Amino acid sequence: MLRSSASLIYRDRLKRELGRVAGDVLTGTEIGFNLLGSSDVVMIPSNVAAFTRDLDASDNDVVLYLLVREAARQRLFHNVGWLAPQLSALLGHFAREITIDFDALSENFRPENLTELSLEDVIAVGESVRGSFFQPASTDTQVEILERLEVLLALVEGWVSHVSSRATAPWMPNAPQLDEVIHRRRASASPVTSVFKELLGLDLHPRLLRDAKNLWAAVEHHRGPEGRDAVWGHPDLLPVRTDLADPLAFAAQGHEEAREDDLDAELRKLLGN
Incomplete structure (x- = not known):
């Protein structure tokens, strides 16, 4: 019963997180993976409009800077043939090593009510164990995969930030400010930055x-x-x-x-x- 409940809880969380990401992601590869499988530079206009609404910067400059970053990331994925498969392999391997904290689940189910347990009850339990659903990485394999995935994602984003700043510096006087805006976005608890933490327990600092x-x-x-x-x-x-x-x-x-x-x-x- 606990395994079935864990599956339902995870599916519900997956749907919610993907829905939140779909409403927040600005460009096709912003989360760090080339999910589209192509080198097309893709932007989501409605999400970008919501993102720029309260910024103290020109909308055109923000859009241009986002396009430069997306083009840089696509260039990296296109020119480094092993990168996208390596990221996908590490992500898949790490996901296979994840274990569910069944103790945290069992503490929230009352045995006398198991026969009357509904789908809504299971989802409610999932919300109550939101912060402790996954057991922390404990095996040597988990720790190694987690570190390699964190470092590789950081290297990709660090390279994109560096080359984007270099490319825009001669033409956009406010490029440093725009880079800081992007950095604050990644440091915030936005759906794009929290998706790995929520679904995999991976936090990119x-x-x-x-x-x-x-x-x-x-x-x-x-x-x-x-x-x-x-x-x-x-x-x-x-x-x-x-x-x-x-x-x-x-x-x-x-x-x-x-x-x-x-x-x-x-x-x-x-x-x-």
Whole structure:
């Protein structure tokens, strides 16, 4: 009964969250995944109009800045062939490792009323355990997947923020203010930012996004735009969480040598290099 109830609760929460996201998302890949499977730059005009209503900025500037960010993210997904499949694989793997807190559910069901339990009662229980529905990541596999997914999503958003700021700086004097608006949106409890937390228990911290943006800026300073984008050439070349905490050290080092493992070292010996 608890398993059936958990399934009903999760389906109800999924419908609600997807409905909230549909009414809040501004562009096709804003949540960080290329769900459309194409490189088209997509914007939701009605949602953008609601977003710009109370902003102290020109609507045209906000729309243009959002389009630049969406185009940058689509460029990244299109040029880095492994990125979208990797994100989907990590998301799927992480979702398979999620466990439901049945103790929290059972505490809210009264045994004497189980025979009279209705769908509305199950949904009400789901709302009462909204904050404790999922058990925290506890296994080594869960922790590893969670960290890799968080870092990869942060790197994507950090890269998009960096290249968007670089592209708009010469032409849009208020680009820094618009970037701060986007950052505040991601730091707020909006449906787009809370969907992973609500459905997967994954919380992407704003500090991690700022660290990622700073890292890409540091890499470009040391290696140039080509060297910056070359980091996306292979998953093993990407920064890890410790690199985000010290972006200057990562940017200053040769990323090939920094990511060389034992197999690469042995191959280098065999090749006489």
